[in-house]
Amino acid sequence: MKITRIKTEVTQLVLKKPLVVTFGSIEAMETIIVKIETDEGLCGYGEASPFGPVTGETKESVLSNIRDFEKVLIGENPLEIERIHRKMNGCIAFNPSAKAGIDIALYDIYSKSLNVPLYIALGGKNQEVESDKTISIGTIENMIEDVQLAMKAGFTKVKLKAGIDVFHDVKAMKAIRESCGDELTIRMDANQGWNFAQAIWAINEMEKYRLDALEQPVAYWDVDGLRKIRNKVNVPLMADESLHDEKDAMKLLKSDAVDVLNIKLMKSKGIHGAMKINHLAESSGVECMIGCMLESPVAISAGVHFAMANKNVTRVDLDSLFAIKKCPGIEGGVEFKGGRASLPDKVGLGLDVGF
Numbered sequence: 001m002k003i004t005r006i007k008t009e010v011t012q013l014v015l016k017k018p019l020v021v022t023f024g025s026i027e028a029m030e031t032i033i034v035k036i037e038t039d040e041g042l043c044g045y046g047e048a049s050p051f052g053p054v055t056g057e058t059k060e061s062v063l064s065n066i067r068d069f070e071k072v073l074i075g076e077n078p079l080e081i082e083r084i085h086r087k088m089n090g091c092i093a094f095n096p097s098a099k100a101g102i103d104i105a106l107y108d109i110y111s112k113s114l115n116v117p118l119y120i121a122l123g124g125k126n127q128e129v130e131s132d133k134t135i136s137i138g139t140i141e142n143m144i145e146d147v148q149l150a151m152k153a154g155f156t157k158v159k160l161k162a163g164i165d166v167f168h169d170v171k172a173m174k175a176i177r178e179s180c181g182d183e184l185t186i187r188m189d190a191n192q193g194w195n196f197a198q199a200i201w202a203i204n205e206m207e208k209y210r211l212d213a214l215e216q217p218v219a220y221w222d223v224d225g226l227r228k229i230r231n232k233v234n235v236p237l238m239a240d241e242s243l244h245d246e247k248d249a250m251k252l253l254k255s256d257a258v259d260v261l262n263i264k265l266m267k268s269k270g271i272h273g274a275m276k277i278n279h280l281a282e283s284s285g286v287e288c289m290i291g292c293m294l295e296s297p298v299a300i301s302a303g304v305h306f307a308m309a310n311k312n313v314t315r316v317d318l319d320s321l322f323a324i325k326k327c328p329g330i331e332g333g334v335e336f337k338g339g340r341a342s343l344p345d346k347v348g349l350g351l352d353v354g355f
Helices: 059-073 081-091 096-113 140-152 166-180 196-209 223-230 246-254 271-283 297-309
Strands: 003-021 024-038 043-048 133-135 157-161 185-189 211-215 237-239 260-264 287-291 313-316 330-332 335-337 340-342 351-353
Touching (some): 003 059, 003 157, 024 096, 043 096, 059 081, 059 096, 081 096, 081 271, 096 297, 133 140, 140 166, 157 166, 166 185, 166 196, 196 223, 223 237, 223 246, 246 271, 271 287, 271 297, 287 297, 297 313, 297 330
Parallel strands (some): 133 157, 157 185, 211 237, 237 260, 287 313
Antiparallel strands (some): 003 024, 024 043, 330 351, 335 340
8 A cells, every 4th residue: 555645624723712821812723634545545534733832833834844744755655654754754853743644644544444443453442531621711700600511511520721820720729619519520731831839839729629630830841840849749740741752751751750641642743652652651650641732523533542542541631622613524533422532433533524
């Protein structure tokens, strides 16, 4: 089997309501759907969702890089995924979401060639995974209302965005716990918004309210700060922006800096890199979460397949589809009831994409 063509299509992801995080207020983003065609009639779909503050990419850079990848990948066997990653890395360093778009499409082809769903090709089985739902930064009253609406929709886990005002963050945690009860799992993501002292104070305050995990309290480069914070708190600490590839994972694990690694396919260059990170973490006794950017059903379905295939993925934050309006031209893939994900009994990613 040989790759004959790589196509891209830009898709607008429009949010149902603005998402407020430390980076600003997000109302819409563009993502790139990737299609890899082969000489045997099999094709695979992937997605590249660039986000400049995290991946360092733009829509224009991703489209340019994928055009360059096509030049060196035409004629390659799409099942030789390790080799293809070496060729992409030889083409350009970093640029993880562009490589993820190619990678996810390759795994779609790989599982279709086996005539099985992707989670089976990855060694897993169809089992329940449950995503949390992200709650935007807002007034405490609005955050409580958003959490209560999520619970009415069937969610049992939420992730509160934080990092603009540490005192507001602690008050929000307290108020949501008192208003929404003890059964709700609450995580918080500070998106690098606190300093060292603020992080220690806030996490120790919020421990009283059964915080499940605290994600990325300080700047991505401050691995030593993460380690020092971890030594002064009891709440599990999670790395997100500090973790892109397996080299970052090794640095975090060697430093004993965190309890959980947040893998995102757009940071890890796709499933191939995500598996490397998860294997390192599992060998070190550290759990993983699978997270997402703002992504379409293509990448979110890939994330669910990955979660179903890996026992060490103990937390799921694949909630992009709850925040965006329906993507025209993309059918099938993962379905959610509340936060509970299910996949269709179809080969590959289980998607029908209209291009």
